[in-house]
Amino acid sequence: MADLKLHGFWYSPFTMRVIWTLKLKGISYENIEEDRYNKSPQLLEYNPVHKKTPVLVHGGKPICESMIIVEYIDELWPQNPLVPHDPYQRAQARFWVAYADQFFPAVIPLIYVDIADDEEKEKAIEKVQKLLRDVEDQCSLLVDDKKFFGGDNINIVDIAIGSMIKFLVTMEDLNQLKVLEAEKFPRVHSWFENFKNAPIIKENLPEREKMCAIMRYIRERKRESESST
Secondary structure, three states: OOOHHHHHHHOOOOHHHHHHHHHHOOOOOEEEEEEEEEEEEOHHHHHOOOOOOEEEEEEOOEOHHHHHHHHHHHHHHHOOOOOOOOOHHHHHHHHHHHHHHOOOHHHHHHOOOOOOOOHHHHHHHHHHHHHHHHHHHOOOOOOOOOOOOOOOOOOOHHHHHHHHHHHHHHHHHHHOOOOOOOOOOOHHHHHHHHHOHHHHHOOOOHHHHHHHHHHHHHHHHHHHHHHHH
């Protein structure tokens, strides 16, 4: 196997996607933990356009953007396939993978929301719940009698959306909110319970307390930066 290295942040939903993919495939790699506030020269060299994680370096060649990396891994290592073989199902999966990325900018405000401001809080929650409602009602891949978007096995849609829901659940814990309500989103809620308890995912989920701690730190760093300008 060629040299394989992953540059990322352990708490990033985008890095989680790649880690889960590598673990599901049973692929060994070297993890290189980056510092959000002091990125390594290697990372900046490998991703000079966006200067972001994750970056997978395979045989000295960098691949950037989380879901591009996931598909790259899936093409090279065919065991436990993640992308559907059927062209229509593959197209549907890619649609929902792209849709999943809308969660990130919607959830980010929940890090900084003023919990005492009911109007601000409700607006932030409403944006996320609109996305959850679309997945609940419109995603034909989310079938009631199946455990995952991929049916009986985790696939690329589970990885894409699962990373975002993990990020959302962290914001719930951080601010003592409830956004993914079981009563409002029973299918999404049931699916996430299955997903987070799948052995490979469960073994590679960051701890809730650590996730909340790092989000508090990021929030305080931003507030300090804003107050000093």
